[in-house]
Amino acid sequence: MTHLVTVSCTGARSPGIDHGLIERLGLSPDVSRTHVGFMGCHAGLNGLAVASAFVRADPDAVVMLVCVELCSLHYQVDDPRWDQQVANAIFADGAACALIGSSADAPRVTGALSRVFPDTASRMGWEIGQHGFRMTLSPRVPGLIRRHLGSWLEQWLAPRGLTPVDIDRWVVHPGGRDILEGVRRGLELDPACLSESERVLERHGNMSSATIL
Structure with a gap:
């Protein structure tokens, strides 16, 4: 193992989880370490x-x-706000791991891209309150996905000679039922295309960055 990449946006500690993994797994003390922190649910893809x-x-x-998320650290049971109660209901603890190498027999990552849409920073995030982290979750997020995802994805796929209809299998972050519906409608997908994401959401909830793995 030459490199260790850790991902998390829940909790904060130093030394980080990378230090603990080196000791528990018996990794080389010289392993190269990189942490992707506080980038939310899409951080698994960034990692x-x-x-x-x-x-x-x-x-x-x-x-x-390695993605490790302890969303229960941020439960706010006394906060009556709608977005906080939704966060309490759908977010869950979880961890996932993947090994990445240059084997010719393994799937390859041929490209990665993200897009920041204007005036959306306040739609979802963490705020530090008097009793820990508080969730900011706008009900407009599914609508933003529905309106913007299709055109953006078409632009990204076009240089590769592809369109969304050419994709045989979709791995979509199951951020919630309405999020998946926003993706389905935005890309005009058959509901069966998101069955695996729906199954993960039903069994495990939204585990933030770990969910996509």
């Missing part, structure tokens, strides 16, 4: 992009990607 970049730079690299 995968970082790990893939290490492998492209050094084909002999073997990268362990």
Whole structure:
């Protein structure tokens, strides 16, 4: 194991989870460590992009990607706000791991991209309150996904000679029932395309960055 990439947006400690993993798993004390912190639910994909970049730079690299989220640390049971109660209901603790290398037999990451849409920073995030982290979750998020996802994805796929209808299998972050519905309607997908994401949501809830793995 040459590299260790850790991902989390729940809780904060130093030394971080990378230090604990080195000791518990018996990894080399010289393993290269990178942490992707406080980037929310999409950070699992960011971690995968970082790990893939290490492998492209050094084909002999073997990268362990670990996402750990303890969403229950941020439960606010006394906060009556709608968005906080929704967060309490759908978010869950979870962890996931992936090993990334240059094996010819393994799936490859051929590209990664993210888009920040104007005036959306306040729609979802964490705020530090008197009793820990408080969730900001706007009910407008599914609508934003529905309106913007299709055109953005078409622009990203076009240079690769692809359109959304060419995608055989979809792995969509199951952020919630309405999030998945926003994706389905925004991309005009058959409901069956999101069955695996719906199954993960039903069984495990939204585990933030770990969910996509």
